[in-house]
Every structure is written in structure tokens, then in C-alpha cells.
Amino acid sequence: MAKLVCWVTLLSLVVFCNSQSEEEGYCTSAADQLMCFKTTLDETNEGDALTTGQGQGIGDIANSKTAGPRGPTLIEDALHLKELAQFDRERIPERVVHAKGAGAYGELHITSDFLEKYSKAAVFRNGSSSPLFLRFSQVAGELGSQDTVRDVRGFAVKVKTEEGIWDLVGNNLPVFFIRDARLFPSFIHTQKRNPQTHLKDTNMAWDFLSLRNESTLMLMYLYSDLGTPASYRRMNGFGVHTFKLVNTEGDSVFARFNWRVNQELRNLTAEEAMGLAGKNPDYLLQDLYENIAQKNFPSWTFTVQILNADEAENLHFNPFDPTKVWFTDEIPEYEVGKLILNKNQNNYFAEVEQSAFDPANMPCGIEPSPDKLLQGRLFSYLDTQYYRLGVNFNHLPVNRPVNKVIANSYRDGHMNYDNDGGMPNYNPNSFMKASALPRYKESTYRLDSDIVDRHEPANDNFFQATQLYESFSETDKIHLAQNLARDLKPVFPFIRERALKNFEAVSSDLFDRLQQIL
Numbered sequence: 001m002a003k004l005v006c007w008v009t010l011l012s013l014v015v016f017c018n019s020q021s022e023e024e025g026y027c028t029s030a031a032d033q034l035m036c037f038k039t040t041l042d043e044t045n046e047g048d049a050l051t052t053g054q055g056q057g058i059g060d061i062a063n064s065k066t067a068g069p070r071g072p073t074l075i076e077d078a079l080h081l082k083e084l085a086q087f088d089r090e091r092i093p094e095r096v097v098h099a100k101g102a103g104a105y106g107e108l109h110i111t112s113d114f115l116e117k118y119s120k121a122a123v124f125r126n127g128s129s130s131p132l133f134l135r136f137s138q139v140a141g142e143l144g145s146q147d148t149v150r151d152v153r154g155f156a157v158k159v160k161t162e163e164g165i166w167d168l169v170g171n172n173l174p175v176f177f178i179r180d181a182r183l184f185p186s187f188i189h190t191q192k193r194n195p196q197t198h199l200k201d202t203n204m205a206w207d208f209l210s211l212r213n214e215s216t217l218m219l220m221y222l223y224s225d226l227g228t229p230a231s232y233r234r235m236n237g238f239g240v241h242t243f244k245l246v247n248t249e250g251d252s253v254f255a256r257f258n259w260r261v262n263q264e265l266r267n268l269t270a271e272e273a274m275g276l277a278g279k280n281p282d283y284l285l286q287d288l289y290e291n292i293a294q295k296n297f298p299s300w301t302f303t304v305q306i307l308n309a310d311e312a313e314n315l316h317f318n319p320f321d322p323t324k325v326w327f328t329d330e331i332p333e334y335e336v337g338k339l340i341l342n343k344n345q346n347n348y349f350a351e352v353e354q355s356a357f358d359p360a361n362m363p364c365g366i367e368p369s370p371d372k373l374l375q376g377r378l379f380s381y382l383d384t385q386y387y388r389l390g391v392n393f394n395h396l397p398v399n400r401p402v403n404k405v406i407a408n409s410y411r412d413g414h415m416n417y418d419n420d421g422g423m424p425n426y427n428p429n430s431f432m433k434a435s436a437l438p439r440y441k442e443s444t445y446r447l448d449s450d451i452v453d454r455h456e457p458a459n460d461n462f463f464q465a466t467q468l469y470e471s472f473s474e475t476d477k478i479h480l481a482q483n484l485a486r487d488l489k490p491v492f493p494f495i496r497e498r499a500l501k502n503f504e505a506v507s508s509d510l511f512d513r514l515q516q517i518l
Helices: 002-018 030-044 076-089 181-191 202-211 213-222 270-279 285-292 309-314 348-355 372-389 462-470 474-488 494-505 508-517
Strands: 101-110 129-138 154-159 166-169 243-246 252-259 299-307 332-343 367-368
Touching: 030 285, 101 154, 101 285, 129 332, 166 252, 181 202, 181 372, 202 213, 202 474, 202 494, 213 367, 213 462, 213 494, 252 309, 270 285, 270 474, 285 332, 285 348, 367 372, 462 494, 474 494, 474 508
Parallel strands: none
Antiparallel strands: 101 129, 101 332, 129 154, 154 166, 243 252, 243 367, 252 299, 299 332
């Protein structure tokens, strides 16, 4: 019996040691993190006494100061009050969208000179390498939601270039539900909880989506197995929006950016996803963390599609419409670099939860297009970071730019510990040297009535959805119909009929399958 105990103990030690990487206190198994931390302290003898945030020693963490052995806690027990006050303020407002996520650090390596002729941005120079932070997320889910439920997945990349931060905030699917940011708050409300019952309400969702049939292509993607990815490491990423690139001569083209996964693309069936949601609600988060800890570094190929002004003008659909795909057989895709993730966060809250993205963060040479949804995001994302984190969120290490020159008139506000010393807090001024960075100057493009008006032009919202459906295998078609029918079944009949009419415009075969199941 004693020998058996010894062998079990030895085996446990071997398993634990295998879970610990070469990095100090860094475990390859998330479940062993605390033991890894303890082992580090045991090796270095760096165990420290407990202190308050102000550095005072804490002698007794378990007992408050009372008036006698059975008396009430005294107000003079400052350590007790600090403990409670700090706890009461631990949480910040969660993101309204993309609340739950996972993140990691990495690098973007540019391996081609293809983009140099189109953009003056230094990040695109052949041979350049830029540090980055990438946050994956659920779009509609709340902070405690299950990782594997059917949802769009965020793919937000913060590239720290020598000319400032570039935030390319996209998703794992190439299009979106709506094309106008005016509808974004309403759309997100339908994905959240009913304001009276506080329950998820499929009638809200399908009512809105069936009234806005530009969502049809996105629904086809979402209700295929692409809506339940098996891993953050095994899904593509897309910038979704159309951007404008400007070169040193002031010439401009339009572009879309994509991240093509280098691992095997893998998805879950609806049944597999629901099973995992019950067994491990943090499945995707754990999978990403442990694979990076085990040095299985995931990577993506960075690609770009280009349209010049004439091509954009003559394209048979609106190239600035985020509900439309730029199919690669029409608009070629060029490989320009590689993204690799190679380091986990040290503290989830400080680095993942407080990471802040803003699509308006574009180095000189990258600009917005007339994409109406993108235009709305240029305001909304920055505004939400001010609400969640305060006006000085860029001072946090995960959000801080790496370029040497940071000069502006921003001052003060909550949590500002830098404040730029004696630098003048107004511009222009006569006391600062000219910046070494390129002057920020936007290019110009013609704003005609097709861009600045408020009416919705005639638009075929189904032809690309038809092409997608026809490209599916028989198994994919069966899964799509089953997944859609499962969600549509409890929906009010008049809403369901409207949704079915939209899918009938995609394919009579899809419509017949849905009718048969329903």
C-alpha cells in the first residue's frame, strides 16, 4: 500500500511539472495556476507580508477589531473598512457588446511590399514587425455567458505601430447584420434581454431581423456551423468594413482586410456546442490560454483586397456596404503578412477586460470609407471606453502606444498619473519642436448624393446568400435548416412567416426544408 501511495505521489508530481513552462510561475494548464504560483514562491523565497494598497502591514486578515470579545466591529478598524470599500468597487461596467472575451499578445510581421504602393502607413512596410494585442469575444453574450453558444465572435486587433495604434476591430464572419449605424442600438437591444421579463426573446430578434432583410446573408453564415467555432484558434477573422488607403502622393484606393487562419478551420455542430456550454462554459477561453502556454502559438495570414475608385464606382453592388462580401473571385485577395499570438496575459482584468479598442485609431495612410456602419463606430467605440474606463484609458499598459512621440493638449481627468509634465496644454503653440511623425492629413474624396443622403437605395440583399447556400454541402444544408428551424419554431407566426419569405428569396430548396421541419 505504501508503494502504491509513493507511485501515485510521484505520478502527480510528474503531471504537475509537465504543466509548468519555463517561464516563472507560468502554467500550461489553467487548473494548476495557483500551484505554479506557490512553487515560484517556494523556489525564490519571495513570500511577502500582506499589506494594504497604501503599504501598511496587515497582521490579522480574518478578524475585525471589536468592542470586547462579543461586541460590534469598531469604525476605527480602518483595515476592515478598506477591505470592504475596495471589494465594493472591484467591478467596472461591462461592455454592452463583446462583454465576454479572451485575449493574447503577439506580433504582426509584414512579408510583402504589396501595400507600400497603396499606403504610406509604416505598419505596411515590407519586413516590419509590430507588437499587438488581440481580443476574441462573444458579440451578444454577457460577461458570464457560455463560450460555445451560437453567436458572432469578435476579432479585435490592436497593432502598436511606430506611428500610433491601429485598431482593426472585426469579427469571425465577413459581413454584418445591418449597414447603417443608426440601427445599431436597436439591433443590439434585440440580442439582449426583454426589458420587462429580463429573458432572452427570440421574437424580438427575429422581428427586427425579418424587417431588415439586409441581415439575410449574415444569418446564413451565423446559422451555419460557422456560428459555433470550435476554438478561437481555428476561425478566420475579417475587418468587415471597407477602408481607404492613401499613399505618399495622395492617391487613394479602397481596401478590406482579412485574417486567414493557419490552423485547421474547425466548427462545432449545434449539438456539440450545446453540450460544451453545459460542461465547460469557458471552453474557448481555456483552449486559447492553455495552447499558448504550451507554446502551440496560433497564427493567421494577413490578406488584403483592393478596389480603385473606378472599380468601386462600377461594382454591381455598393462596396461600402458591410452586409456584402467582397468575393475573392471578383476582387482578388493578396497575402501581405502574418499574425502570431505568443504570450498570455498576466492578469485578465488589467489586460483583457481593460483592453480598449477604437476603430477610429488609424495611423496616417489608413482612413475611413463612406461605410455608414463604420462611420457610426468611429464615435461609439471611443465613447464607450470613456464610459467604462475613463478618459485616460490609453495610459493603461495594454492600451498604451509604443511610438516615442505622444504630444497633445489632453490633460487631467480621473486616474491621470502622467499628464505630460510641463508640455503646453494647448495647440498650436510656440514652445514645441515639430513632431518627427508624419503630419496627419486626410485625403479627399468626392461626396455625391449617393453617399450623403438618408434614403435607402434599391439593393439586392439575397444574391450573395444564394451563392453561399449553393456552395454548401448536403450536410451543411441540413445543419443550416435544422439550426434555423430550431430558433424560428418558438417565434410568433407572423414574424416566422416574414423570415421564411426572406429565406425563400435565397433558395426554394432552403424554404422547403424549413417548411418541412417547422
